Amino acid sequence: MLVYLRLLKESFRFAINALRNNKLRTLLSLLGVTIGIFSIIAVLAAVDSLDRKISKDLSSLDKNTIYLMKYCFGPSEIPQWKREQFPNVKYDEYISLKNSLNNTDQVAYQLFVKHETLKYDSKTVSDVNIVPSSSEMVDIEGLSFDKGRFYTESESNSGSAVIVLGYDIAEGLFGTSDPIGKNIRLYGQRFTVIGVIKKQGAGFFGDSNDTSVYLPTNFLRRMYGDSDAMTPVIVLKPVKGVDMEAYKAEVAQKLRAIRGMKAGESDNFFINVLSGFTDFVDGILGSLRFGGIFISFFSFLVGGFGVANIMFVSVKERTNLIGIQKSLGAKNRFILFQFLFEAVILCLIGGMIGLLIVWLMSILLTNLLDFEFVLSFWNIIIGAGLSILVGVISGILPAISAAKLDPVEAIRTGM
Incomplete structure (x- = not known):
């Protein structure tokens, strides 16, 4: 040696x-x-x-989280011309699924809309990611708060003019002062700030919670109806340990029944599972x-x-x-x-x-x-x-x- x-x-x-x-x-x-x-x-x-x-x-999201919508997260065998004819998911369908699905922890309704500008007095923040969603989104995304709270189910259902700010948005509009209870302008309307989300850092997929704001879906639905300019999605979080294939089959069966689809017809929606996207x-x-x-x-x-x-x-x-x-x-x-x-x-x-x-x-x-x-x-x-x-x-x-x-x-x- x-x-x-x-x-x-x-x-x-x-x-x-x-x-x-x-x-x-x-x-x-x-x-x-x-x-x-x-x-x-x-x-x-x-x-x-x-x-x-x-x-x-994605750590705050369950990998079994389902995004039910007219678009597919990945490649699809369905021709594009046919996919373009798929209808958007509706708010009534969200309510029906929420009341009828088994083995479900949370069901939320969210809209994808374009970025907007927020104003408070003389201060302005541009290119803000707007997240109109129902109250269940706080549990699905596991949001944590630096100040304040998320809006309640009653505030969500009534479409109250309340808003939850991302950390960077709150800092840009209010600096070191407390934003809770202050009024900001968005869509030409006044919103009362009720919460500020904890700092997350830049997101890999573009927008992060730091540069986003949450507001009740029904506020926008009351203003614009179910406009084609907004893309809706129903977000479902099944209970832990559920058989995902059986759960997806139940979701498809329930939505087909709500839409009155016949036995021979193909699904006109996509069940996107987050785990499939991560794969x-x-x-x-x-x-x-x-x-x-x-x-x-x-x-x-x-x-x-x-x-x-x-x-x-x-x-x-x-x-x-x-x-x-x-x-x-x-x-x-x-x-x-x-x-x-x-x-x-x-x-x-x-x-x-x-x-x-x-x-x-x-x-x-x-x-x-x-x-x-x-x-x-x-x-x-x-x-x-x-x-x-x-x-x-x-x-x-x-x-x-x-x-x-x-x-x-x-x-x-x-x-």
Whole structure:
């Protein structure tokens, strides 16, 4: 064991000497390994960071949450012209489903509308995400409050002029003052602020609660009716442990019955389960991960050839020394491990430089962008492991050629 520790120490010394004595040659050879490790680990870190961000954004929602609407979250076999003829879900259908569905925790009605401008005295906040929804949305989304509360069921049903602000919206309109009880203007109407949602941070899917406001659906329905400018959705949260296939079948059966659809007719609505959407996103992230690694592999391959080249040169330069070592009793495996360790150490140096660059970039991007770029411990392990692997692969042939040298011929060649 002590022999191999000494061998490792000597190999490290030779690797450092190679760096010192042939700086440009070694730098160019290790550049491929550095770029390869940087590319692969940067891709893995970026995808992992996106995955973590998506999981964080959806953490408040149950993955079994269903969005019942005329549109589909993912690809569909139904032709687009036919999908465009689907009717919107109605408020009456929401009430019927709420009163008739079994194994259901919450049912909410929400409208997707365009962004608007909010005003308070002389202050204005533009491009605000408006979320008209029924009172159940607070439980479905698991909203937490910095101040105040969400609107009640009676306020939701009557369409009261009350509003709940996202953290950034409240800060933009009121600064450090308390917004509860104050009146703001939206849609040319006055709304009373009753709550402020806790700060969430930027959302991966665009709008976050920080830049959103919630108001009762029936307020807009009272003003505009069921306008085509608003896209409605019925959000269903089943109880935990429910058989999702059976539950989806019950939802479809109930809605078909409400709409008076005949047995042979196809569904004119989509039952979008959040878990299906997350699986779809996971598939995209997996493709990005695979594509990035595949492209990075080629720069990694170039780096391996560069290290193999420098190791063959190193064997050539130290032929005389190899001959002397073997004449003094050094075994073939000692010579083999000496050069193999040197190749691994060189690749590890290149890999560590690549990991250092990724780490520095992760800090820079996290500070510049409102997005947490994370270099995980496992990505560091993967980077180090790949460096060792490319060192073994690129160093094995030069090491074998060194180990097979005849000591007499090696000494003679060195002279």
